[in-house]
Amino acid sequence: MGQAKQVAVQEQVQRVAPVQTEQLRVSNIEPFLRKIVLAALTMLGIGYILTNATIALLIGHSASTIPIASQANISAIAGRILFLIATMVSSLLGVLFILGAVKFYERVQTKGVVFLGVVLSSIYLLFLGVGSTFLLSETNFAALMLIIAPILVVVSAATYISSNTCFKLVGAVLGIAGGVALAYAIFNLRTLDLVFAWGIPFTGPFMSLTVLESVVVIIGPMAACANSFFGHRLQERPFVHAFILLVALVYGVGAFIGSLVLSMSFWDLIWKLPWGGPFHGAEEWFTSTVVFWSASLVLMDIGGILLIAGACLGFVYVAREFSQF
Numbered sequence: 001m002g003q004a005k006q007v008a009v010q011e012q013v014q015r016v017a018p019v020q021t022e023q024l025r026v027s028n029i030e031p032f033l034r035k036i037v038l039a040a041l042t043m044l045g046i047g048y049i050l051t052n053a054t055i056a057l058l059i060g061h062s063a064s065t066i067p068i069a070s071q072a073n074i075s076a077i078a079g080r081i082l083f084l085i086a087t088m089v090s091s092l093l094g095v096l097f098i099l100g101a102v103k104f105y106e107r108v109q110t111k112g113v114v115f116l117g118v119v120l121s122s123i124y125l126l127f128l129g130v131g132s133t134f135l136l137s138e139t140n141f142a143a144l145m146l147i148i149a150p151i152l153v154v155v156s157a158a159t160y161i162s163s164n165t166c167f168k169l170v171g172a173v174l175g176i177a178g179g180v181a182l183a184y185a186i187f188n189l190r191t192l193d194l195v196f197a198w199g200i201p202f203t204g205p206f207m208s209l210t211v212l213e214s215v216v217v218i219i220g221p222m223a224a225c226a227n228s229f230f231g232h233r234l235q236e237r238p239f240v241h242a243f244i245l246l247v248a249l250v251y252g253v254g255a256f257i258g259s260l261v262l263s264m265s266f267w268d269l270i271w272k273l274p275w276g277g278p279f280h281g282a283e284e285w286f287t288s289t290v291v292f293w294s295a296s297l298v299l300m301d302i303g304g305i306l307l308i309a310g311a312c313l314g315f316v317y318v319a320r321e322f323s324q325f
Helices: 002-064 071-105 111-135 141-160 165-188 191-195 210-230 234-271 284-323
Strands: none
Touching: 002 071, 002 191, 002 234, 002 284, 071 111, 071 191, 111 141, 111 191, 141 165, 141 210, 165 210, 210 234, 234 284
16 A cells, blocks of 8 residues: 555656756746847847937938928928938837836836837837828828828827727727738838938838838737737737747848848948949048948847847747646
């Protein structure tokens, strides 16, 4: 009888030990994942600040070279001024990236930072949309969507943070609708190309490859919706985490490829400078500023790589979360 009890206890210990080991492995992944997210968002934040500072300088120079001689020139100047304000707002977004990264690493609530980031992003897009209408000679549906989308997103965020389930549902629907409208605008309107007609593939408003950025602004609201309705349920939390990691992975790939292609395009134009191209005959400070813009994009490349690595590690963490149910 005693031997039977001893065998039963040993079998129970053997069953519990692998579970405890697996939980320990999962818990060891999380601190490392938080460090990668901290590094990735910090790099992206600094990249946003430096890149937008460079863009603002070049846009200001472009506006100063246009004479106030006609209504078309006044519209062109007004559009550039709105773009200039937009780049300043985008620089603040970079600061929020860094602040949010620190809060996430320290396990501090980040809802306030995320909400402020959504509001600033909407203001940024609204200035770009209105500025694009000044720079375009005719009515453009994509520019109109770039004005409507941020308004929908702000209203969505305001209703989404409500504790009422109906308001949350309305906010989720508005957020997805705003994401679809924004995706159409990003895919069909190259805002920077309206100011710098250099014939190169500029990135989207959020410094990512336009195709992938269009995907991100659609699945982003979906991830927020899933997090709101299912994030509090323990069994469905891994599904929510996987949705958020998908957003990070797609944006990381887009930021890496988009910044790399744009940087190489800049160097191609600089190499052609003595023989022709849009930089031919430009002042030295102008080309130096473009070189600095290209160098700043390296930070976006690094941030994109770290975000990809963090997302892949996060999927391992989520897979182990699924295995526990």
